[in-house]
Amino acid sequence: MTPKPLPPLIAVIDIGTHKTASLLGQIINGEARMLSFSERRTDGVVKGTVTDLERLTQCVHEVVNDIERGSGRAVELVYLSLSGPAADGERVKGLVAVPAHDGKVTAKDVAEAVQSVRRLEPPKGRATILYMRQPTMLDNRPVSNAVGMAGKRLEVNFWRVTMEEGNMRMRVGMVNGINIKVRDFILAAHAAACATASDADKQGVLVIDMGAGTTDWILYYKEHILCAGSLPVGGEHLTNDLSVALRISRETAEDLKLRFGSAMHRENDVNQTIWKDGDKGVGDQQFNRGTITQVLSLRYQETIEFVRKDVLRRLEAIFPGHAVKLDQNMIPSGVILTGGSANLADAAEAVQSVMGLTARVGIPKFENESLRKPEYAGVVGLMAAAITDAPPPVRRPRGFLAQLKELFRL
Amino acid sequence: MASSAAILLVGLGGAGCAMVTRLSAQLPAEVAMALLDTDARALSGGGPGGTLQLGRAQTRGMGTGGEAALGLASAEAEEPALRRLFAGVPVVVLVTGLGGGTGSGAASVVAGFAAECGATVLSFATMPFSHEGERRMRQANDATVKLGQKCHGLVVVHNDLLLQQVTPDAPLSESFAAADKWVGGALRGIASAFAPGALIAADPAVLKSLLATPGSPTLFAFGVGQGEGAAMKAARAACDCPLAHAPGTVAKVASLFVTVAGGTAMTSTEAFEAVGAVRTRFGGETSTILCARIDPALGDRIEVAVLGASLPTPKAPAKPKKGGKVEDPAQPIFEFATEESMRRGLFGGTPMTFIDGQDVDVPAYIRKAVRLPPAP
Numbered sequence: 001m002t003p004k005p006l007p008p009l010i011a012v013i014d015i016g017t018h019k020t021a022s023l024l025g026q027i028i029n030g031e032a033r034m035l036s037f038s039e040r041r042t043d044g045v046v047k048g049t050v051t052d053l054e055r056l057t058q059c060v061h062e063v064v065n066d067i068e069r070g071s072g073r074a075v076e077l078v079y080l081s082l083s084g085p086a087a088d089g090e091r092v093k094g095l096v097a098v099p100a101h102d103g104k105v106t107a108k109d110v111a112e113a114v115q116s117v118r119r120l121e122p123p124k125g126r127a128t129i130l131y132m133r134q135p136t137m138l139d140n141r142p143v144s145n146a147v148g149m150a151g152k153r154l155e156v157n158f159w160r161v162t163m164e165e166g167n168m169r170m171r172v173g174m175v176n177g178i179n180i181k182v183r184d185f186i187l188a189a190h191a192a193a194c195a196t197a198s199d200a201d202k203q204g205v206l207v208i209d210m211g212a213g214t215t216d217w218i219l220y221y222k223e224h225i226l227c228a229g230s231l232p233v234g235g236e237h238l239t240n241d242l243s244v245a246l247r248i249s250r251e252t253a254e255d256l257k258l259r260f261g262s263a264m265h266r267e268n269d270v271n272q273t274i275w276k277d278g279d280k281g282v283g284d285q286q287f288n289r290g291t292i293t294q295v296l297s298l299r300y301q302e303t304i305e306f307v308r309k310d311v312l313r314r315l316e317a318i319f320p321g322h323a324v325k326l327d328q329n330m331i332p333s334g335v336i337l338t339g340g341s342a343n344l345a346d347a348a349e350a351v352q353s354v355m356g357l358t359a360r361v362g363i364p365k366f367e368n369e370s371l372r373k374p375e376y377a378g379v380v381g382l383m384a385a386a387i388t389d390a391p392p393p394v395r396r397p398r399g400f401l402a403q404l405k406e407l408f409r410l
Numbered sequence: 411m412a413s414s415a416a417i418l419l420v421g422l423g424g425a426g427c428a429m430v431t432r433l434s435a436q437l438p439a440e441v442a443m444a445l446l447d448t449d450a451r452a453l454s455g456g457g458p459g460g461t462l463q464l465g466r467a468q469t470r471g472m473g474t475g476g477e478a479a480l481g482l483a484s485a486e487a488e489e490p491a492l493r494r495l496f497a498g499v500p501v502v503v504l505v506t507g508l509g510g511g512t513g514s515g516a517a518s519v520v521a522g523f524a525a526e527c528g529a530t531v532l533s534f535a536t537m538p539f540s541h542e543g544e545r546r547m548r549q550a551n552d553a554t555v556k557l558g559q560k561c562h563g564l565v566v567v568h569n570d571l572l573l574q575q576v577t578p579d580a581p582l583s584e585s586f587a588a589a590d591k592w593v594g595g596a597l598r599g600i601a602s603a604f605a606p607g608a609l610i611a612a613d614p615a616v617l618k619s620l621l622a623t624p625g626s627p628t629l630f631a632f633g634v635g636q637g638e639g640a641a642m643k644a645a646r647a648a649c650d651c652p653l654a655h656a657p658g659t660v661a662k663v664a665s666l667f668v669t670v671a672g673g674t675a676m677t678s679t680e681a682f683e684a685v686g687a688v689r690t691r692f693g694g695e696t697s698t699i700l701c702a703r704i705d706p707a708l709g710d711r712i713e714v715a716v717l718g719a720s721l722p723t724p725k726a727p728a729k730p731k732k733g734g735k736v737e738d739p740a741q742p743i744f745e746f747a748t749e750e751s752m753r754r755g756l757f758g759g760t761p762m763t764f765i766d767g768q769d770v771d772v773p774a775y776i777r778k779a780v781r782l783p784p785a786p
Contacts, residue, residue, distance in 0.1 A: 046760050232763045233770050240756045241773035245782060250756055273786040290783035299774040306765050 017213025036070030048084025083188030195381030196362030425507020474511025481515020599715030666694030
């Protein structure tokens with residue numbers, strides 16, 4: 001009796017500035033079931049940029065070992081998250097004049113337009129990582145499927161993400177070095193959105209994934225990604241500001257941030273004195289809570305303001321000459337704030353005040369309760385995005401020997 | 411232009427010269443002054459002391475246009491004149507604005523010549539406003555690192571900090587007045603300590619021993635008090651002086667140099683109370699040098715100026731204990747502190763990240779010039 005073939009595996013790795021998290025699942029009936037999870041403190045990444053490849057490789061290796069051990073299955077392919085300013089995006093379009101004999105768009109026309117996009121060279125020294133589909137326009141009207149429709153001018157649009165070639169090779173090489181292949185890259189902000197925003201939200205929503213070293217954002221409009229961006233500012237900057245202002249160590253600052261921090265500064269905070277340890281013993285220090293909230297709220301709101309400016313700047317590049325407004329009409333679902341720094345108290349309120357849009361903290365939807373926290377939106381979303389965007393290749397029926405090999409790995 | 415004065419105040423570059431000119435009226439006679447600039451027009455009005463145009467061949471009197479390399483070459487070209495200027499001066503106080511060409515480029519060269527001529531060099535350097543953009547900030551950061559290595563004491567005044575001192579609708583001149591107040595106070599304090607009329611006097615060598623380690627963080631604070639309990643008010647103001655709270659400054663230092671100046675009514679009890687308060691805040695365990703002076707012009711006001719540094723204390727070679735570590739007396743207490751790492755905290759040493767022309771690794775509250783609530 002031949003053993004029943006195992007369901008296909010799906011493995012994702014989210015390398016952040018603070019932590020590297022990995023999920024392994026298997027696909028059963030088109031849905032992912034979690035097999036194992038691992039997270040470790042990232043080493044060798046500052047502000048989303050790799051500074052020590054050797055230590056980062058070690059860290060990724062450990063995470064992969066963890067999920068393999070936890071599930072008893074071997075990982076061959078992974079999806080990697082792509083965040084930070086190293087990856088940059090822009091809108092690219094392909095134009096085709098629809099042949100005049102019947103004036104109807106054929107699948108061939110669409111393919112030709114897509115081909116013309118793919119022929120576009122990325123900026124010098126950069127490699128194209130992925131294309132994300134944007135609305136197709138037929139005679140300047142958005143259409144969901146142009147095939148069979150009448151028109152003259154067909155325009156296909158993509159959000160093209162490019163990355164510096166050396167940087168991309170380094171990331172791929174790092175994973176190859178531990179004997180795994182990269183199946184695909186997935187934009188971290190897109191992943192976070194897949195975990196926290198519903199399809200209805202994607203009619204108009206801005207998802208901000210504020211991690212430790214970077215703040216990634218993505219804007220959806222009419223179910224398609226409109227634009228995305230990333231800033232090298234995150235939760236570590238909150239900690240840094242606090243440690244500079246109060247002249248305390250990073251660890252103490254991190255602790256105070258979590259316990260007493262807030263993204264909103266209120267007059268009342270100034271009258272509150274808080275103790276570092278609380279036991280008022282030797283070495284305990286007292287601080288003015290107002291200082292903590294003042295420092296943190298300034299940084300938090302500034303970062304959100306930077307996001308707002310970045311969104312407007314990119315929208316302007318897409319729609320030159322149009323005064324684009326970020327308002328409830330364009331973005332009915334408002335802002336979804338996620339990532340580790342969404343845990344700061346009053347974060348949603350701060351975003352709301354800066355953006356002038358409704359804001360909420362996005363909790364990833366996932367079967368496992370311990371991962372339903374903003375800081376895991378990235379890794380949970382990677383898996384969701386991987387299944388819908390780029391499912392792993394279906395395995396061809398294999399011979400007896402290959403199945404036997406698989407068995408012995410168990 | 412060699413002078414017999416104990417202190418030579420040197421204004422370098424546009425910002426430095428402007429500040430020295432503004433200060434000249436309120437300084438005691440013991441301070442000699444000199445203005446150095448590459449811009450001939452800026453010097454054409456003469457100055458309170460002498461003037462020296464740098465880089466006549468390099469810039470042809472046009473200024474540097476923000477090029478630090480040009481500022482550096484201009485100063486190097488005037489080496490003989492600069493050495494003549496600094497000959498025989500025990501203390502040189504260099505005031506300069508970093509970010510532009512002359513200040514950023516020439517400061518370390520000028521300070522280096524002064525130090526080589528045997529002077530104790532104390533520098534007051536202003537850093538550009540965050541809004542002045544990436545290039546000037548980078549240039550200023552590079553310049554502070556170089557300047558810190560050349561001079562004995564370096565006090566950095568962030569222009570952002572000046573904005574915190576005034577209400578948002580105050581005229582710009584008012585925020586610069588804060589910088590003048592601090593630097594002027596320091597100079598008055600130091601200068602009068604060496605003057606013959608001081609109650610408790612010091613000599614310039616004291617400053618030299620205090621600032622013996624180039625590159626170690628220099629602490630500076632200044633405060634004024636008036637009316638009843640003026641001394642304590644001044645001491646408290648000095649303790650709260652924003653310069654002593656700026657990021658990167660040390661909280662406590664080993665050696666302090668405190669000057670107290672007051673009107674004829676100032677009592678010794680008051681003066682010592684003030685010094686006690688300052689010591690509680692800033693340390694000064696190894697040595698505290700106190701100078702006091704009476705200046706009838708101050709009336710019922712009292713000024714307290716504090717200068718401090720942590721120098722390696724030369725210890726008598728300790729008897730090696732069993733298992734005990736023998737400390738190397740030459741080991742500096744502090745790591746070499748550069749302005750960059752001090753201001754950017756945990757991100758010191760990483761490449762700067764600019765958004766909207768601002769180095770976003772610098773805390774937001776500093777760039778936005780927001781004054782923080784006081785510590786409990």
